[in-house]
Amino acid sequence: MLRFFERLTNPFPEPEPGQPPKGLYAFCRYYMRGMEWPLLSMALCSALLAVLEVSLFGFLGQLVDWLGTKQPETFWQEEGDTLTLVGILLLVGLPLLVALHSVIVHQVLLGNFPMSIRWLAHRYLLRQSLAFYQNDFAGRIATKVMQTSLAVREAVMKLLDVLVYIAVYFLSMLVLVAQSDIRLMLPLLGWLILYCLVMRYFVPRLRDISATQANARSSMTGRIVDSYTNIATVKLFSHSQRESDYARESMDGFLVTVYRQMRLATRLNVLVQCLNYLLVFVISAVAIYLWSFSLVSVGAIAIAISLALRLNGMSQWIMWEISALFENIGTVNDGMNTLAQPLEVTDQADAKPLTITEGEIHFNDVSFHYDKTEGVIEHLNLLIKPGEKVGLVGRSGAGKSTLVNLLLRFHDLAAGQLLIDGQDISQVQQESLRHQIGMVTQDTSLLHRSVRDNILYGHPDATDAEMIAAAKRAEAHEFILGLSDPEGRTGYDAQVGERGVKLSGGQRQRVAIARVILKDAPILIMDEATSALDSEVEADIQRGLSSLMQGKTVIAIAHRLSTIAAMDRLIVLDQGQIIEQGSHHELVAKGGVYGQLWTHQSGGFIGLEAD
Numbered sequence: 001m002l003r004f005f006e007r008l009t010n011p012f013p014e015p016e017p018g019q020p021p022k023g024l025y026a027f028c029r030y031y032m033r034g035m036e037w038p039l040l041s042m043a044l045c046s047a048l049l050a051v052l053e054v055s056l057f058g059f060l061g062q063l064v065d066w067l068g069t070k071q072p073e074t075f076w077q078e079e080g081d082t083l084t085l086v087g088i089l090l091l092v093g094l095p096l097l098v099a100l101h102s103v104i105v106h107q108v109l110l111g112n113f114p115m116s117i118r119w120l121a122h123r124y125l126l127r128q129s130l131a132f133y134q135n136d137f138a139g140r141i142a143t144k145v146m147q148t149s150l151a152v153r154e155a156v157m158k159l160l161d162v163l164v165y166i167a168v169y170f171l172s173m174l175v176l177v178a179q180s181d182i183r184l185m186l187p188l189l190g191w192l193i194l195y196c197l198v199m200r201y202f203v204p205r206l207r208d209i210s211a212t213q214a215n216a217r218s219s220m221t222g223r224i225v226d227s228y229t230n231i232a233t234v235k236l237f238s239h240s241q242r243e244s245d246y247a248r249e250s251m252d253g254f255l256v257t258v259y260r261q262m263r264l265a266t267r268l269n270v271l272v273q274c275l276n277y278l279l280v281f282v283i284s285a286v287a288i289y290l291w292s293f294s295l296v297s298v299g300a301i302a303i304a305i306s307l308a309l310r311l312n313g314m315s316q317w318i319m320w321e322i323s324a325l326f327e328n329i330g331t332v333n334d335g336m337n338t339l340a341q342p343l344e345v346t347d348q349a350d351a352k353p354l355t356i357t358e359g360e361i362h363f364n365d366v367s368f369h370y371d372k373t374e375g376v377i378e379h380l381n382l383l384i385k386p387g388e389k390v391g392l393v394g395r396s397g398a399g400k401s402t403l404v405n406l407l408l409r410f411h412d413l414a415a416g417q418l419l420i421d422g423q424d425i426s427q428v429q430q431e432s433l434r435h436q437i438g439m440v441t442q443d444t445s446l447l448h449r450s451v452r453d454n455i456l457y458g459h460p461d462a463t464d465a466e467m468i469a470a471a472k473r474a475e476a477h478e479f480i481l482g483l484s485d486p487e488g489r490t491g492y493d494a495q496v497g498e499r500g501v502k503l504s505g506g507q508r509q510r511v512a513i514a515r516v517i518l519k520d521a522p523i524l525i526m527d528e529a530t531s532a533l534d535s536e537v538e539a540d541i542q543r544g545l546s547s548l549m550q551g552k553t554v555i556a557i558a559h560r561l562s563t564i565a566a567m568d569r570l571i572v573l574d575q576g577q578i579i580e581q582g583s584h585h586e587l588v589a590k591g592g593v594y595g596q597l598w599t600h601q602s603g604g605f606i607g608l609e610a611d
Helices: 002-006 024-031 036-069 072-109 112-125 131-132 138-180 180-230 230-235 242-292 298-339 400-407 430-436 451-456 466-471 477-481 505-519 535-549 582-591 593-600
Strands: 361-368 377-384 387-391 415-420 436-440 523-527 553-558 569-574 579-584
Touching: 002 072, 024 112, 024 138, 036 072, 036 138, 036 593, 072 112, 072 138, 112 138, 112 298, 138 180, 138 298, 180 230, 180 242, 180 298, 180 477, 230 242, 242 298, 361 400, 377 400, 377 415, 377 579, 387 400, 400 523, 400 553, 415 579, 430 436, 430 535, 436 505, 451 466, 451 505, 466 505, 477 505, 505 535, 523 535, 569 582, 569 593, 579 582, 582 593
Parallel strands: 387 553, 387 569, 436 523, 523 553
Antiparallel strands: 361 377, 361 415, 569 579
């Protein structure tokens, strides 16, 4: 039966998520889609529970009066129907209502609601630009997704469950006491006013410190994850203490927010308890005073004092629930700054898939800059013919990697057009564009999954035979068969670790090359594709890459000029402009920039890092 309730809401909504709105209400409302009916049902159950619980206090007062005025011999005959009805309510009605409320909360909402938020937020963030991730910690972004999803759930559910329960409970309580004697209601009303004033002072401050704390927590997590992700660099430079200090700085910042929060909590707790004791004293004194003049019954006193004692117990719970509500609101406000950022690179509403028939690439009067003032590429024109093999040459910062990033549409152009087979890439679907491009990078990054998963990433529907053939062409098959991991998995099923840390640089690059070989895209980009390989393995792989390049349009970036000397055409870039182009022999004979680089190259390297 519980599984039935678990399936009533969908934790993985199918519609493509758009940009979440920025306002708090609109942001929460956006992520509530599909959860409206269980949330409203939960609120209704809470309201009914509050009314029925207060009604039981009213019955308690009535029972006290009955026991003081009625005769035991005739009591059951006179009030038997009422007692039976209350018994059924206690033994059947309330348990069923509590059970319904519990399954709605625990089975329908608590698991599925935050999971649907994570699912939508994750899918939206996957569409963010490369710059979005370059400007933040990956761990910090992941923390924002996790804590914001829980904060939205808690804020919405506390508002519709706890606050509805509290509001209905207090209203019913005041009505019940007023029916007994309106003078007994006055202490309750006074307590409520003072309680609201105390909460009005403390809750906004708790909300604000919670937003600051959420940001400090995600920054702390981001720094720690950054150290773990780059643990090889940390150990290589013997900077364990430096990383400890780096993490401690963020931990100290987080602890400051915790201390501020706990100081507020202590003051709030003491004030609320003082108010509770004052209420019990005042309502007891007023009740006894009125009883001494025969102005109220013993039952009315029982109702008033029992409700005051109930409030004494509830007020702590209410205080922390309301505080938690506003703390979660603060966390949601903080998370909105990350999750609701607009997408920098978006598809047009009518974007169609890219169709490649020949593989011609045309940079038509292209301009691009990373900020509003500094130009990286200005009015660049470059036509790469179908099936042409082009090498990009230039010093660091010349614009080689920027051209590749523009072709992949990691950034939008400032001006001009970038065409593939006559199709403006800004008018086609980004996924289809990148699906048609295979790329091997110098800084090879593998997924923390098996070797099989990493290679099949290039073509998930490929057979094992096709995968192994690609690995053999990349000279990776032999070392893969010798791999194992701590879980006992071997060969293609062995895990490679985060970013492929369990493999050597050359092994990672060969797996990445196998992945691109398997993808078999019509456009191939190679950015120092064999830089991490030794000469013998490189020679073998170069033969595989040469066969891979057949029939494809190829763009290769290399600082080791010997690796691209055989390309059909070499493009020499400087400050975003084409200053030379031609074959290797033509450019060497010309004696220009390329000729100087070739002459001064030591061991085949320009001697500068790639841009």
